[in-house]
Amino acid sequence: MPPLPATRRLTIATVACLTAATGVWVSTGTASAGTVSGALYRDPNTAVARWVAANPGDSRVGVIRDKVASQPASRWLSSFNLGTVQAEVSTYVSAANSAGQIPALTLYGIPNRDCGGASAGGAPDLATYQTWIGNISRGLGGSTVLIMLEPDSIALQTCLSASEKTARDQALRTATQTLKAANANAKVYLDAGHSTWNSAGDQAGRLVAAGVANADGFYTNVSNFNPTNSEAAYGRSILSSLSGQGVNGKRQVIDTSRNGGASGDWCGDDNTDRRIGQYPTTNTGDANIDAYLWVKPPGEADGCRYAAGSFQPDLAYSLASSAPNPPTTPPTTVPTTTPTTPPTTPPTTPPTTTPTTPPTTAPAGACSATYQTASVWQGGFQGMVTVKAGSAAITGWTVTWPLGSGQSITQIWNGELVSGAPTVTVRNVSWNGALASNATAQFGFLANGTASTPAITCTSR
Template sequence: MSPSPRPHPRSRSRSRRRWIIAAASTTAACVTAATGVWLAAGSASAGTISGTLYREPSGTAVARWLAANPNDSRAQVIRDKIASQPASRWLSNFNLSTVQAEVSGYVSAANAVGQIPALTLYGIPNRDCGGASAGGAPDLPTYQTWVSNIAAGLGNRTVLIVLEPDSIALQTCLSAAEIAARDAALRQATTTLKAGNPNAKVYMDAGHSAWNSAADQAGRLVNSGIAVADGFYTNASNFQSTDREAAYGRSIISALQGRGVSGKTQVIDTSRNGGAAGDWCGDDNTDRRIGQYPTTATNDANIDAYLWIKPPGEADGCAFQAGSFQPSLAASLAQSAPNPPATTAPTTMPTTVPTTAPTTPPTTAPTTTPTQRPPTDPPTLGSYGCTATYQTTGSWNGGFQGQVTVTAADAAINGWTVTWTLGSGQTISQVWNGALTTTSTAATVRNVAWNGSLAARASAQFGFLANGNASTAPALLCFGS
């Protein structure tokens, strides 16, 4: 897993919708806390799968924070109620050359301890409609190559795949032709993943209960190829109660059956739905709580698992950088949750995890060299009010994805500008978290409204997609105001 923050979808366009806020109802199988509802994990039957979900013992954002801050006053509750639980591994930093090895290592580690891994694929072009979690593949053919490389690393045991959050529920930025192309891409991706591992369980995006109607969402799922998938997931990165989502799922299943598609099951993201519902962002809302602990024992034949798709404590992109781990958010989510059920997850990485990449090569090997580059030598800190460092976070034949970190010097700044000379043949095709202007030889990115004010030594990041060769890291200049 890359040490840099990974973007997670919050469907920024959803901030313009009106939300339905509903209190979670209790049932005889529920344990009610002051601010949320947690279902008893138990060993009763569930949907179509059974077994223990895999908890990655190291390498996650929360694990890195705990290792660096063992004496922090928030560490105990974060360790006990969040880090102790399995969460989905996100594949969101687009890279053709390394993703197969990453998947193979992760899946093999889970297989070695007899547990079920969960992966979230988040690399489709124009993801998040260009919002705070923009990025992904530069085009659909390259995306399919990426999916093929993922499929080659899946092994042959059960693995849960959350396919492209927001890709079906959020289509407001796409034309009719683009929607049709995305639908075809999702069908192809599902078929490729199932062919790579027939035991893989692939779930497609169904938004959540306060978004599209069940009938509308079912129609979108049919168009996107739900017939070849195992089911759908709801509430990814959102806050709707488990009861609401289960009812919504039943309505979707019924609507699918009315369209001739049967046998589909649901997965619900319960990572943050134990408290208030409401708007899309949880960065500054202290009424959010973690929900049901992850399990396949859902006591509901329609629901295969309660998953933590969105790792608790990772930001949504409104008050903090999308995907960055924020201990204050994690502690707030966990503070009133009950103690989790006993777990048998390993505390150290199994010794059987492969240390080398799989022998099956990626479908396409990029021609560029290292994807994790050291920062360029910046000006002396404080020379221009800020510094900027660069990292290539993805590359493919003919293009690459870059990330720039802007850091204020010893005094606060109210705005920043980063400029660099483009390499031979390089052009910038997309920027997120910044405003781009270019000439034939140079690129300039200025802050947007929400990330320009930085306290002393504080940082912000922006990313971009580029055409051309990434072999030469740019020499960045940063100017603070």
């Protein structure tokens, strides 16, 4: 994973710290407002996940596990290897598809990337670069995948001559077309820098030159720590400028991985004031924004104090220690569409038979789970699941149920989504797994589709 280029030192402005009260960390709870909906893929083999597994006794592990490793982040393709990249992409995308979740990829291999700075590298020439892109495209499959194409390739061009800029723009246009031709469901976003770099008008012109008309939109804030509301305003200005140039229908992606607080020097390796920002989601509640992503994985170094791209637990802990946990209460935003069927309506037909001797308690050491539809709106619903320990204490629980036709999980809180389809599997998070006898825990989720009452089961540890 590459660092932030040193060239960005002159472009970063001081921004105010954000708190949970600003809404930065709190999901809107609404149905997806952009063009993407569904749960983002959490890769179980990230650097942070491997560190957590290898260091169970570390005093920092609980915070890093629950606030960083538990979240989906983009997979970077930054090591230029023509021979293995197709298999790497195919394996990653297939795992996400099997989980019923949306993978995110960041492609970082264009020649002369970072203008030869701290993140120098990439393909030796543009012809080889297109071969690399072609190999990546053949591993994408046919389901939705989010692609952040070449960070800094458009916002940072100070080292390029006029002819080199033209060649790079053509390379990005061709790459976008290749990726989308290979997978019609691929969402490709181009580099738009951030709100304290180029002006919106300048950046929009650069995007047009690089072929944003062929892409799904643009992403911002990968190379900075600006507040989400500042990036959203910047995105709206870019969209307005694009419209003035005849390019419409595009969307924004915002990197929120480290923008929960920002001040001090440019390098994340040295800055102890930064915090993780809003947790990744496609439920943005903003029609202009397709997703809040963790493009730059929290805890991976920028290359100042540590090797660029290496995972550093002290960085991850600093980012996460004072941040709130992932959402632990149901969303408070009420759907704008009135539920078609009140969730409290009882079944119109009672069961044809009733148990002759229903158990009064769950077996010792076991657990039970009950489901309730909390709210319903056009195209989606909110469900709540209550887990109860049996007559003996348990140390953890796992709940499963078959996903109904047309349903997909888009968000979950107070639980870890292990699998989203065809069977939903949710297990406890660190703070609600251990239950005393007859004690309860509750988790909730948002889903697309029509609400139904599933056959739900619970197993304990």
